[in-house]
Amino acid sequence: MKGKIKKITVNSTGTIRKVLQAIDRGGLGVALLVEPGSKKFIGLITDGDVRRALLKGLGLATSAGRIDHPETITATVDMDMDEISAMFSEPIRVVPVLDSDRRVVNLAIFDTRVYFPVAEPKLGDAELRYVSECVLTGWVSSAGKFVTRFEEQFAEFCGTKYGISSSSGTTALHLSLLALGIGSGDEVVVPSFTFISTANAVTFTGAKPVFVDSEPNTWNIDPLEIKKAVTAKTKAIIPVHVYGHPANMDPILDISREYNLAVVEDAAEAHGALYKGRKVGSFGDMGMFSFYGNKIITTGEGGMIVTDNEGLAEKMRVLRDHGMDPKRRYWHSVLGYNYRMTNIQAALGVAQMKRIDQIIEQKRINATLYSKGLQNIPGITLPPEAVWAQNIYWLYSILIDEKEFGMSSEELGEQLKERGIETRPLFPPVHQQPIYNTGQSLPVCEKLSRCGLSLPSSVNLNGDEIERITNEIGNIQ
Numbered sequence: 001m002k003g004k005i006k007k008i009t010v011n012s013t014g015t016i017r018k019v020l021q022a023i024d025r026g027g028l029g030v031a032l033l034v035e036p037g038s039k040k041f042i043g044l045i046t047d048g049d050v051r052r053a054l055l056k057g058l059g060l061a062t063s064a065g066r067i068d069h070p071e072t073i074t075a076t077v078d079m080d081m082d083e084i085s086a087m088f089s090e091p092i093r094v095v096p097v098l099d100s101d102r103r104v105v106n107l108a109i110f111d112t113r114v115y116f117p118v119a120e121p122k123l124g125d126a127e128l129r130y131v132s133e134c135v136l137t138g139w140v141s142s143a144g145k146f147v148t149r150f151e152e153q154f155a156e157f158c159g160t161k162y163g164i165s166s167s168s169g170t171t172a173l174h175l176s177l178l179a180l181g182i183g184s185g186d187e188v189v190v191p192s193f194t195f196i197s198t199a200n201a202v203t204f205t206g207a208k209p210v211f212v213d214s215e216p217n218t219w220n221i222d223p224l225e226i227k228k229a230v231t232a233k234t235k236a237i238i239p240v241h242v243y244g245h246p247a248n249m250d251p252i253l254d255i256s257r258e259y260n261l262a263v264v265e266d267a268a269e270a271h272g273a274l275y276k277g278r279k280v281g282s283f284g285d286m287g288m289f290s291f292y293g294n295k296i297i298t299t300g301e302g303g304m305i306v307t308d309n310e311g312l313a314e315k316m317r318v319l320r321d322h323g324m325d326p327k328r329r330y331w332h333s334v335l336g337y338n339y340r341m342t343n344i345q346a347a348l349g350v351a352q353m354k355r356i357d358q359i360i361e362q363k364r365i366n367a368t369l370y371s372k373g374l375q376n377i378p379g380i381t382l383p384p385e386a387v388w389a390q391n392i393y394w395l396y397s398i399l400i401d402e403k404e405f406g407m408s409s410e411e412l413g414e415q416l417k418e419r420g421i422e423t424r425p426l427f428p429p430v431h432q433q434p435i436y437n438t439g440q441s442l443p444v445c446e447k448l449s450r451c452g453l454s455l456p457s458s459v460n461l462n463g464d465e466i467e468r469i470t471n472e473i474g475n476i477q
C-alpha cells in the first residue's frame with residue numbers, strides 16, 4: 001500500500017498537471033494533496049475536482065493547492081474495520097487513514113467488484129449522446145444517418161469495400177447464405193465447435209450443415225477434415241474464428257478454390273483478429289460479425305456482413321429489406337425478410353467504433369496478464385495463439401486437465417462462482433445438440449467442450465483484479 005500512496009501523493013506546491021498524472025497512475029480516480037516537507041495531509045482531490053478547476057479557468061501549470069475540494073472524510077489508525085466501512089458511500093470510495101501527525105499511512109478502498117462477470121459491454125458518453133440524438137430527432141427505425149455511417153466505418157475497419165448491417169449476427173449469416181443461393185439439397189461444411197447459429201443459419205435455408213472437427217492447436221475447423229467432408233452437394237464452407245482466434249484461412253481458401261466452394265467467415269467473436277497480419281472477415285466471399293452485448297463491440301443486438309463483392313452486397317441489402325426492389329417501392333420480386341438494423345443500434349455501433357482498437361488492445365493486455373498468472377499452474381492449458389495469428393481473446397478460455405489439476409472444469413467453475421467469479425463452459429459440440437445429434441465422433445471438439453472454461457474477460461478488469469482471479473484459481477487447486 002505504501003507504493004500506492006506514494007504514487008498518488010502530490011505536494012500542494014506541485015501543479016495541477018502533477019495531480020492529473022497522479023490520478024492516472026493510481027487508477028483510483030483520486031490524488032492525495034499533502035504539505036511539502038511535513039507531508040501532512042491536506043485533502044483528497046478527485047478527477048471531478050480537477051475538471052471543475054480547469055472549467056473555472058485554472059491552467060495545468062497552476063499550483064495544485066488552488067484546486068477547490070470538499071472536506072475529506074478520513075480515518076485514523078486506531079479505528080477498526082467496521083468503523084471505516086461505515087464511512088463509504090456512493091461518492092466516497094477511498095478513505096485515507098491518518099496517523100497522529102496527520103500523515104497518510106494507509107488507504108481504505110471500497111472494492112466495488114465483488115462480482116466479476118464473464119463479459120460486459122464498454123459504453124460511455126458517446127453512446128449516450130448518439131442514442132439520445134436518435135430519440136431527440138425521431139430517427140429511431142432503420143432509416144437514419146447512423147446506419148450507413150456504421151456500415152462504412154466497419155467495412156473500412158475490416159479492409160473491405162462494403163458493409164451490410166442486419167438485426168443480428170444470426171440474420172447476417174442467413175442473409176449471406178441466401179445471397180449465395182444456398183438452399184434445399186445443398187450442403188455447407190461448418191465446425192462442430194461453434195455457437196449454434198452457424199449451423200442454424202444453414203438449416204434456415206433448407207441446406208444441410210455438415211459438421212467437422214477442430215484442430216487442437218487453434219480450436220478452429222480443421223482444413224484436413226473439411227476436405228474429407230466435401231461431396232458433390234457441398235456449396236460453401238463457414239470457418240468460424242472461434243473465441244477470437246483466426247481459423248487457418250490459407251488451406252481453407254485452397255480447398256474452396258479446388259472444389260469451387262463459397263467461403264463465409266463467421267467472425268462473430270473475432271472483430272479485429274489478424275490472420276497473417278490481415279483482419280479476419282476479409283478473406284472469404286463474405287465475413288460476418290455479431291454485435292450482441294457480450295461481443296467486442298455491441299449494438300445491443302446486431303450483425304454485419306462485409307464483402308468486396310458488389311453483387312452480393314446488393315442482394316443482401318434487398319433481402320434484408322423485405323426483398324423490396326430498390327428502384328420501385330413496395331415491389332417485390334424475391335422473397336425477402338425484415339432483417340434491418342435500426343438507427344439506434346447503429347448509433348451505438350458508431351460510438352463503439354471510437355473504442356474498438358482500444359478494446360482489442362486491452363483484451364490482449366488482459367490475456368497476457370492472465371497467461372502470466374496461470375502459466376505455472378499444473379493442469380491448465382492456456383488459450384492458443386498460432387504463430388500466424390493475432391488472437392483477440394474474445395473470451396479468455398482455458399482447458400482444465402481434470403487429473404492433473406485435481407478437479408474438472410465444471411467443479412472449478414462452481415468453486416469460482418462461490419468467490420464471485422463468473423465462468424462459462426465452452427460450447428457443447430453442435431453435432432451432439434439434440435436438434436442435430438448426428439452420432440458422429442469428433443474427439444477434438446468434444447474434449448474442448450469437456451475441459452474448457454471461459455474466465456471473466458471484460459475490458460473493465462484491471463491488472464489487480466486479474467491477479468486476484470488467477471490467485472484464486474491457484475489457491476483452489
Ligand SMILES: Cc1ncc(COP(=O)(O)O)c(C=O)c1O
Nearest residue numbers: 168169170195197268290291292
Ligand atoms: C460463432 C457465432 N456465430 C454466430 C453468432 C450469432 O450472433 P447473434 O447472437 O448476434 O445472432 C454468434 C453469437 O453469439 C457466435 O458466437
